Amino acid sequence: MTSVARLIKAKTISFTEEIITHYKELNLTETEAIVLIFLFRKLDDQDNILSTSALTKKMTLSEDELSNLVVGLVQKGFIEISMEEGVESFELDGVYEALAAVLNQENTTAFIDRQDMLSQIVLYVETTYAKPCVPADLMIINSWLDLGYSYNEIKTAVLDSLKAKKLHLKYADAILANRKTQSKRTMVEYDEDIKKMLDAMYVKR
Structure with a gap:
């Protein structure tokens, strides 16, 4: 899964907002977009059981119409369905990837630059720690970019953090915060030194 798709899945990038903005570019109808939003909210509630009868209660579509719509979304690769012990469950990784591809094509240089840097950081972290980033890691990395590191x-x-044998980003985050604080203190001390020097130069004789 691409880094942008992970951010969407982790809710760092708003799925609902982006699907409403870009559903036409994904060749979705308004109804299909709404169904995907409903399914995303089910996953957010830790419910991955696909039940068209439950969804029908929230929409004006009949169960047959909704079933056909879901089948169409599966065929487009936006929904993945699996069967276990007679129960259908679903995932939306396909639509996360499709939405990420659209976002990456936006003509916003800052956004593209940010995603490039995000991808580089994720790759470096995963290589350094020898394990994949989890959603919480992506949120921390995203906050670093917001803070301008x-x-x-x-x-x-x-x-x-690796040298300290602390293989998690919370430790790296603490290091960054501490260094930022130290940098501010150094700047203040430096400014005070300059002030004293100027005072000495311009003291009344």
């Missing part, structure tokens, strides 16, 4: 700052913090 550079790639090198993040890379150094992750490497230092």
Whole structure:
């Protein structure tokens, strides 16, 4: 799964907002988009059981119409269905990937640059820790980008956490926060030194 798709699945990027904005680009009808939003909310409630009869109660479609619509979404690759012990469950990884592809094609340089940096950081973290990033990791990385940390700052913090044998991003996050605080203190101390020097230069004689 791509990094942007992971962010959508982890709710760091709003699925509902993006599907409403881009459903036409995904060749979806308004009704199909609404069904996908309903299914996403079911997953958010830790419910991955596919029940068209339950969904019908929330829509004006008949159960047959809804079943045909779901089949169409499966054929488009937006819904994955599996059967276990006679119970149908579903996942939406296909629509996450499709939506991520649309977002990556947007003509917003800042967005593309951010996604490139995000991908680089995710790759570096997964390589350094020798394990895949989980949704909580992606949220931390996204917050780093919001705070304006550079790639090198993040890379150094992750490497230092590895040296400390703390293979989780919360430790790297603490390192970044601590260094930011120290940097502010150094700046204040430096400014005070300059102030004293200027005071000495311009003291009345």
